[in-house]
Amino acid sequence: MNALLEVKDLNVSFQGNENEKGNENEKESGTAVFYVSFSIREKETLALVGETGCGKSVVAHAIMRLLPPESRVKGTIEFGGKNLLELSEKEMTKLRGKEISIIFQNPSLALNPVYSIGHQLAEPLRIHGQEKRKGKEWKEKEERKEKVWREKEEKNEKGLKMRKNNFSNVARVLKRMGFSNPHEYMGYYPSWCSGGMNQRFLIAASTMLDPVLIIADEPSKGLDRNRVAELEIELKRLKEKSETAILLISHDLGFVRRLADRVAVMYAGEIVEIADPSSLFERPLHPYTQGLLNSLPERGFVPIPGSSPPLSSPPEGCRFHPRCPFKEKLCMQEHPELKESNGRAVRCFLCL
């Protein structure tokens, strides 16, 4: 199957955390994502898992080109034959929401509290609808300047029609998401709804224009078990019916195991293991993946000793060696490469 998205040697660093003295010249810099490469095939669900701060969300934001100005992004992100990092902001706006969309982490922060749900869900339709409309109007104005008034009337009619169409599209998507009375929910405000409902509205917004790739950034975070089960059903339905590829970012390993076709484990800004869920969960190779699975409740909450290294000064050699129970001399001296064998990839000298 063809690769829909191909990320090659993605490197993201941030500059700008002033030190204690506030000296501009002594600003700290940190590499959040360190030469990350992976691909997502059409209709595939690839999960990115790992500790908070390991760079999962930074990868997602780099793909969407939503990183702050102080970030430096290197490498290539190929999508549909184009390198997303080379597109202009105008070209990227055309792509966001229509071809690639994102479900953000926290629904209470992602939804605007002062606008109704219906208004916010229609936003992708308005943005992508307007692009076409502006082009048409400009041509019409150029060609028929003498019919200005008639054109204005036409424009109003078109706007009205478009608004009606937008709202019926929103209602259709909400109905598809299992809301029995979509017109009622369209008048609701985010504060009137539970976290689970708001999460479903965000999914509805991201699927409004049937994108080919959806990035779900920690969609189950903070939701209780019932809400997570509902979310899982939604994402499964999206996978099966809409045939959308999903980049699923989560630290909920059970959720990932049930949904993903392949899992990539990240640690301190780099991918340390990629495998299909059954081999990863049953026979993890990398010591970090083993530690991560031992932290699960069913394995007795055994923590990994120590904490992740600071991004501004990662350790020499293997980044996991200070916490690794099996480390050898080589692990402290050389940095291991991600090597593939038998359909899975691992970055560890001891597993090769």
Added chain:
Amino acid sequence: MSLKAENLSRKYGSGLLGRGKCIFRDVSFELEPGKTFGLMGPSGEGKSTLGRIISGLESPTDGAVFFNGNPLSRMKKAEYTTFRRKVQMMFQDPTDAFNPRKRIKHSIFEVLNLLEISGTERIRCTKEILKTTGLPEEVLLRYPSQLSGGQLQRLALGRILLLDPEYIVLDEPTSALDVSVQAQILHLLKNVQAEQGISYLLISHDEAVIRFMSDSCGELENGQMDLIEV
């Protein structure tokens, strides 16, 4: 020291005209010294509200919370101050527990200033807290946004420990954290309890977490609390 809840009920929207909605009624339990009482149940059943009532941050509609045999509502100012120091609350999202515009050291020193601790004693207390929670000294110079959720939750616990509490209400302390950090925080809480004999009221919707941590537990559902075996 003892902390006891007797027949607690909480209604919302019970004004002059409305009858209000009862969130829970007749909830009673006692926190035993050095033990953990787990409180579980689905979202929206009033677990956090119950935690806030036990910490004195909200009042019950009916019933009372007794600290050392005295009901909170009839406490004198000095007694109430002692209660507020001895019963602390740790919240779900550690990022909300720290001022985003201040470095961590300011948030820690704020508590020490309240306790009128300064100079070398202040540095000693801060170092001790960092040692207990397993954090490096460099975190003091960071802003909350520069630290991970696990580091912030450790700091939140450390800041609480400065007040030498007898009871801590843990409101979903690990639900915003990932599995490996969750395991670390749960073990840290257990170690602190073993060393300092603190009692916990642990609120969580995760049954595995409750069963791992608790000596006794209750489930809040449909406005009632049922005691269940751990």
